[in-house]
Amino acid sequence: MKADELAISIASIVPVAFILIIFGFLVFKAYPSMVYNGIKFFTSYVWNPGDISAEPIVVRGFKVSPGASFGILLFLTGTLITSAVALLLSLPASIFASIALALYLNERIRAVVSSALGLFAGIPSVIYGLWGVVFLEPTLYSRVEPEMRALLGFIPFFSGPIYSGSGILASSLVLALMVFPISTSIIYQSAVSLRDAAVNDALALGATKWEAGKLLRSMMRKQILGGGLLSLGRALGETMAVLMTCGGAINSMPTNFYSPINTMAAALTALLDSAFIDPTGMVLSSLAELGVTLLLISVASSMIGRAVLGRVALRGELE
Amino acid sequence: MKERSMTLRLAEDRLARAVGIGVISVLFSALLLIVYYVTSGALSHFSWDMLTTFGNTTSGGILNAIIGTWLLIGISTATSFPLGLVTAIYLSEYRGRLSGLIRLSIDVLASVPSMVLGLFGYLVYVIYLGMGFSLLAGGLTLSLMMVPYVARSSEIAFLNVPKELREAAYALGATKWQYVSRVLLRAAWPLVASGVVLSSSIAAGETAQLLYTAGWNTGLPSALTRSQVPYLTYVVWSGINQPSAYANGLAYVSAEVLIVTVFSLMVLSKVLERRGIAWKRS
């Protein structure tokens, strides 16, 4: 008996080992970049592999191409803006939809919407990207963005040149769409579990369904926060859909809402190519540092969200 | 003390209902719009040749990509399933001192962004372990992503097995391992399978991880290592941005095949889930 317990214990350690190996290896690979780029890595938006055809020079003990300088400020900013806009759009929508589902709609519609959410969540990222490229971007470019500029142009961030359909707006919208099923699923479940406790009492006191819904919403603050954090964790890691709709900005910070942008996950994907032709390995090392940064932020967000929610998250994520 | 206007309250109520339903409808339509766009694009460019021949992303067909995707699903499922299952068994039946740590690791692993896993896969499997762009590199990387799903859903599956079963088995003198292998797994397999199928549907739709671990192949991989693999999501990603209409067509058709594949796997997962829960009720 001891033997099988031993065997299973050893096998179960594997996930633990992998986490340590993943983190450890990436940090190990990122070390040269951490030394070479220093704090500039987080304060500069310039990403320059240097002159890769020239002889590598040695700086602080590491080989780099002359003129190499790596900074991820653009990617950090892009990630921040797109995630913020995506959450700003999808969280309120999730709350409204969840309360409407829990209070106003009947069993059958609830079942249909529930399944639909599941399907929604299963659509591959690259297909959201496809839709973004062929439908969303042209529509944004020809109709939405000019309208938006006309309406909101008095705010500096919403005026200025429109380069194309891709950029902050497109990638944020796609991200919002992708994050919506997750946050709705989590918030809806908590709405249903709290509903029976409070809503009947509220209705018996003469509340309208909306008034009972407001009460319900005030009871769900923790779950809404948790759902938001988990959605954020997912949004941070979203790669393909964002990659295809963000405009692939590099070395220039966004100037307005219609500017091209880049996120950490998308940039990591797009720039890994360039590491293959870099003789010094510093590009790869810098990308590894980018990966570590992304890893830490995503894990932090998801773990805090999970802690806030308790283990309710399990079901919601699998749907 | 005045009465609050009933008309106002009722109007507010009706408005809230409308907004809630509106939001649901809008997002529903977005989903339908996506499926519609892909399907109509696929239909307008479709030819049977596409499904029956190999190709690169600008000419030929996508049969190699279809097979490649299934090969990747196979490898990743085969490697993630035992690992996830064993972990779930440990967490639910053996409950040793490491349980907290293991559960934490699973949660952390689940929160790792897929591209970071891709980077890791590239650094370790492709370069350091010398596998090159290959089935094994791609499959193992996907597997890393899938293990938490399999572990969590298996744990839920085990929770669904009535504890009377465990008590009865032990009362008959079964050892822990005998209970697990002969009773628990047999009782829980539909829900476990449901979780495995669901995680494989996620693997089918992955792109970023595979870009730097599986490569691309105009034919089929000849071995597990050092031989690149074609896969559907790659065709979608590279095809849609090409100027050639044919390449776009390949992208649409691949996207359609992907959607059909993913949806079918999800439906299968749901069917298995219903079967698992129905068993419990009986």
Place this chain on the structure above:
Amino acid sequence: METQLSSELNERIAVKIENLTVRTRNAGQPPILDRVSCEFYEHAINTVVGPSGSGKSTLLRAINRLNEINGLVTEGKIILDGEDVSHMNAIELRRKVGMVFQQPNPFPGSIFDNVAFGPRLHWKMTKRELNEVVKDALEQVGLYEEVKDKLTSSAMTLSGGQKQRLCIARAIAVRPSVLLMDEPTSSLDPKSKSVIEELMIKLKGEATIVLVTHDISQAKRVSDHVILLRNGRVESSEEADKALGYE
């Protein structure tokens, strides 16, 4: 049919139920309430007793139309103070008819907010007026002295019996004329039980009480009128007498 235990005749009828049938949407199943007719008297404790599953709770929920929320189908008439309940505005109705449930379920929030919830829904009041209403309700249930120093603290810190009295205060804060009580003491300890029974007797002066209970001795202690419900039908008065141990 009802058994008059009190010696007061010619009491006014607060709620009149005529041929009430409540069923699920599922056509195949037998109705939960089958052509029930009865009367509930003003300023009295009207008790509905019966075995579990006899439809007592559903009868209560028909009076404030809470059954609609659960998707049940209602046929027949319920007359409250001369008006047909199904023709009234549901919100108005529920202000006039208060309800206390079996599980004391205060809203998460302060004691004050719990009692103030109802008044805030229906009336526009100044802070002083609201404070008056809350204080009044808490005094009526005998909680005010116990909680007056912690009105802003969470309602969850109260004991079971206190929570139920809070829920009663919450219900009467909107000054209903009828108070429906669905097994209000079945989850409480004996001491809280008797406190609430005393409260019920006190409150009947202000409102009409319709009490559902499966506790026969409780029914004996507090009731002015008793109705026996079995399988969704009102039983004859001899049964009611026998149930209460009278001949």
